[in-house]
Amino acid sequence: EIVLTQSPGTLSLSPGERATLSCRASQSVSSSFLAWYQQKPGQAPRLLIYATSNRATGIPDRFSGSGSGTDFTLTISRLEPEDFAVYYCQQYGSSPPYTFGQGTKLEIK
Amino acid sequence: QVQLQQSGPGLVKPSQTLSLTCVISGDSVSSNSVAWNWIRQSPSRGLEWLGRTYYRSKWYNDYAVSVKSRLTFNPDTSKNQFSLQLKSVTPDDAAVYYCARHYGAAFDIWGQGTMVTVSS
Helix, strand or coil, X not given: CCCEEEECCEEEECCXXXXXXXXXXXXXXXXXXXXXXXXXXXXXXXXXXXXXXXXXXXXXXXXXXXXXXXXXXXXXCCCCHHHCCEEEEEEECCCCCXXXXXXXXXXXX | CCEEEEEXXXXXXXXXXXXXXXXXXXXXXXXXXXXXXXXXXXXXXXXXXXXXXXXCCCEEEEECCCCCCCEEEEEECCCCEEEEEECCCCHHHCEEEEEEEEECCEEEEECCCEEEEECC
16 A cells, blocks of 8 residues: 655645645655645545646646655645645555545644 | 535444445446545544445446445446445444545545444
């Protein structure tokens, strides 16, 4: 099973700042199969980024993804108030076919 | 647009069977380009994929090892929905359960979630 480890666990920043979230895999992950989600309290996760760097429909261009192999990054260029939430990475590959990271909570400083 | 609407009880007694249904609108349960999944979320386990059902000339089901012996999926083409049945539940099965569509490389559509409590 591929384990995804996200860091930091909590990130405290102010609106307008840049956020960098990390996702590290225990084995190499195809860049075609690494995704990022945003989850707000009481809501289902929402797809932000698929295939490492492709924004899902309706996602603002301040969100970007990058990486390869075992190291992937989600960057939010200028934080808006609505961006404070929990973010998860997820891989699609070996059995089990899908695993998620434990999440990074982005909180207002 | 594609939407998933979940239904099912929020309270299940220990040792009983949890049954949840996910009704699909805007897509087909028998589409040959997507997979229909169940995922749960709890403080102890985080987001945990439980399994998927999908159609590729015939029906396939894949289950997570942790629940494989207790889990069954049933796609229903007449109602355009799919369901989950988890037998012999314990308090460890308490979680928010989501249905989700996997299309391409990610889960792009999610149901609203059902909070399940296991208690007598």
